[in-house]
């Protein structure tokens with residue numbers, strides 16, 4: 001199940017749909033008078049609740065006397081495009097690092113599609129693709145080598161890795177850079193390569209920390225298209241970003257984290273409650289500071 005790609009299949013017209021259906025001829029001589037038939041009322045079909053694919057329960061992380069994450073509970077349903085927002089130092093990266101098994105929580109659990117990240121790490125990690133905040137990449141490899149390495153490490157065979165490398169390079173506009181060393185990539189190119197490496201094994205869940213940082217607007221739009229198709233095909237994305245309008249535009253659900261705690265979470269419209277996400281964020285995160293003091297900045301000392 002886990003190795004199955006979550007890539008949408010190309011649609012094709014079914015042969016049945018393509019057949020021409022002839023209207024039966026109505027007999028001319030007789031006019032049948034039909035008894036009125038009560039129109040059947042369509043039963044109300046309630047949408048089945050979506051399966052929870054990522055579950056965070058009571059997550060806590062302390063660094064000495066600083067509590068970075070103070071007991072976070074979240075449930076993220078399959079097929080969600082879930083945004084995490086919060087001010088600097090709120091605990092977003094710490095939370096995502098605990099989700100992906102990069103940082104051990106002091107308390108609490110994380111399960112991915114039922115597998116516990118800390119007691120069943122091999123199974124849980126196989127289900128995830130991760131774009132961490134601070135990218136530490138093997139930058140003495142070429143882009144092609146790095147994708148090859150990522151794919152093989154994830155258990156793909158060589159042919160599949162080569163096919164997917166070509167697809168990803170073309171989707172992210174990296175075709176001409178695949179033979180260059182990663183260390184020579186720009187920040188945005190490195191980000192796109194890292195995102196490609198996170199996706200190569202078609203994981204069930206993508207955890208992306210600031211995926212659009214340094215990425216130009218055209219590339220960002222392409223990446224968003226790819227991510228939307230992935231979600232439409234049943235994949236789940238959890239993404240952190242400071243770009244409020246982007247999160248509001250692409251995510252269907254959001255959590256606002258402040259001081260290591262979730263202050264609001266749920267469907268985007270419910271959390272925003274008639275405001276923009278940015279307005280709601282400022283309201284929850286504690287407003288803005290007045291630009292007072294610092295008159296020395298306007299003295300232009302030269």
Ligand SMILES: Nc1ncnc2c1ncn2[C@@H]1O[C@H](COP(=O)(O)OP(=O)(O)OP(=O)(O)O)[C@@H](O)[C@H]1O
Pocket residue numbers: 063066067068086087088089090091092093094095
């Ligand atoms: N390894 C660490 N050692 C000590 N303190 C840490 C460590 N990692 C994070 N912290 C602290 O934990 C808090 C939360 O940090 P975190 O990086 O999770 O915030 P964030 O919400 O991702 O912030 P930003 O939006 O600025 O990236 C901060 O006060 C930070 O200084």
